[in-house]
Amino acid sequence: MNVTQIEKAVKEIYERVKSESLGEEEDMLINVLHKVQDHFGNFIPPEAAETLAELMDIPVSRIYEVLTFYTMFSTKPRGKYVIRVCESTPCHVTGGKAVVEALKEALGIDFNQTTEDGLFTLEYSSCLGLCGVAPVMMVNDMAYGNLTPERVKAIIEELRGGEAK
Amino acid sequence: MPKIKTLEDLMKIKEDAVKELKLREAGKRGKVIVAMGTCGIAAGAKETLKAIVDAMNELGVEDVAVVQSGCMGLCDVEPTVEVALQGEEPIVYGHVTPEQAKRIVEKHLKNGEIVSDLVVKRGQV
């Protein structure tokens, strides 16, 4: 994707969010960043941040100030599937550690890394609020509960299989 | 959807919604049981069942549950429908077409009269 395409995409997202919002202009930043991140495949490219700064008439440093504060935004490319494992108490006490080990093994990466094929990124998450079926993880917007090392491996295999087709 | 402005508007929607919700709750005056074995379905029990539900909605009969059962063993008179109201002996009707189903709802469920020409059995099956 070249710079002009990025600019065009960001502009479209910005206009759309603006038309849907009831609020003031300056407070749209986080909403826009969510949409931009979704659009560019789980990260916010520098060109997009620059375009956004121009559109909103604010310094680029302001954009980075905000986006680096929130853990869900990323400035470097992430995998197609961002796997976020809950590391909170209920998951911790119900065998979350074994699940984490199984994930690392199945993916061959550590936390905050992306697999070579660009499919998976592994991250920690704060409580996902699904403690009744702990341990849990989310793959993009899909939650998986009652995890065991076996189930985790099966889920990864299935996602990989779906990609191979 | 016109915007709601008065309590009456709101009550109207509530009444409709309560009808929907009531279908789920127990504590009814009785039940209509439609035999839905493979034989019954083959004889048209699905249409009969639908007709009963529709007729009940239309006539505002809310306090009777519509339930299904397996085959009653009366295969030669399918579709069969049993009406079991509290304090009355159960009545089994046979050859219940959608038209007859409507009659049963109207006469038996609403007015408490047994539709005698369709009765194939009285009392516990």
Added chain:
Amino acid sequence: MPVAVVANTVLICAGGACISAGEKSVKQVFEEKLKEFALDSVVRVVETGCMGACNLGPLAVIYPEGIFYQKLTPQAAEEVVVEHLLKGRPVEKYLYKGPAGEVKAKAQEELPFFKRQVKIATRNLGVIDPTDIEEYIGRDGYFALMKALKEMTPEQVISEIKASGLRGRGGAGFPTGLKWDICRRNEADQKFIICNADEGDPGAFMDRSILEGDPHSVLEGMAIGAYAIGASKGFIYVRAEYPLAIERLNIAIEQAREYGFLGERVLGTDFSFDIEIRIGAGAFVCGEETALMASIEGERGQPRVKPPYPVESGLWGKPTVINNVETLANVPPIILKGSEWFASIGTETSKGTKVFALAGKVRNTGLVEVPMGITLRELIYEIGGGIPGGKRFKAVQTGGPSGGCIPADYLDVTVDYESLKELGTIMGSGGMVVMDEDDCMVDVAKFFLGFTVDESCGKCTPCREGTKVMYDILEKITSGEGTREDLEKLKELAQFISEASLCGLGQTAPNPVLSTMKYFWDEYVAHVEEKRCPAKRCKALIRYVIDPERCVGCTACARVCPVNAITGEVRKPHEIDPEICTRCGSCMEVCRFDAISKVSP
């Protein structure tokens, strides 16, 4: 004649927990099979919000009988359709079973888990279809808004809420009516109402369940609040970790606008009000109200100094009321049924009910709504079903990272804002993590502090640096290198951080350490003086040993050991080399002869 009772509505729990436990495909199977047997036009399949019993999920209840199925798989769903819906025979093996294995078909009526509950905030969860506004109306939804707008002045609404004794369910327990009143009295040109749905405490998920299962109750509560304080605009700040809640809220807001409950001239009156959703981006501190407002304004979510309080100067400097999800869900029933009814439930100072999320080492995990004033024992043993695996209860952690641990001695204490505070913990948002004898309290304290270290926004020094120093000391203690002086230092730091931090996050961060030190001092001492972990949890302080009497030499442990620390000949007792062993515990799990155990030191 066979038992001819078959229901016509299948309620499937579509709460986040059940979906993640597999509900989606269970629902598909239900629908496919119903179609196959031509039952699809007469059996309704309805997705409802969380039914609360998450550890039994995926769940389904079949009406009119109210037969309660648990732990459904796609195959089980198929059987339920064929046996129950078609042939009228409940499938016993998927019914709820009591502790003695007895089948309880109508679980919702019979089980203490369901029977002991009083549902106000969660009144519609598992009962209505959250994506259908008419079902909400069918359960008296929006009647409270109608009553407030048409029959009551804003002052009357406020005095009703004040009289009910409703207090904030998000943590601090500030009286809701008073908050509204202060904001009402402020004569600004614009005011805001915010719903704080940035539920972040580990182990708490009641807000998610309410948003997913009954979003309209929150919208109605907000509209009533907006009318009372004089706001024309509201925001719901939801964390991005809850995509389903966001989706359901969006649907609900659309429907509410369509029916005239939101927008210009609500219900034909002069009152106009609309709501917008704002999505967080993964920062725990944004649950703190001033940080939350900064985030809505599009800034870094860092807290501001209080006072001024949000009711004086909040969003964009305008007076703002911030209420939690559960608090708002309580508002419509109070307006509709009156403050007297609400105030008749609960204790002297804590009125109404509270939703708790039971998690950890307890048999029935899930959401429960109980009257304030219930004892911890009733909550954990009667409703929660006690501790699984014959283990001993050790402590219950309430209030998340801002709260503390309560030991077994205080199980008969009643649950209300004041008595929990006396014990050195807080009600918080209602998370309850139960711990048993295998949990090390120093490790638990370290876990929560680690959470704070991660989530501290970095603005003020005591929280940013202080919690890190405390964490390092705990790390030292759990790895067997702690000293008596460290314990003193920990206490001193804890005191300092809670006094000097800018916002609630830092002020309460030392609570998990302080409360475990208060009740489990011996455990801390054992770690530093005897280098012993009584719960045998801290890796550096334990060893795995093989009992030569029991070991039959099956080699299972040696094969599973990832670092080859186990040696021994076939059919002869094996040995573990503690120098090589990484204390992963795999050997203990595979041993079928109970020959391997942990010892400390």
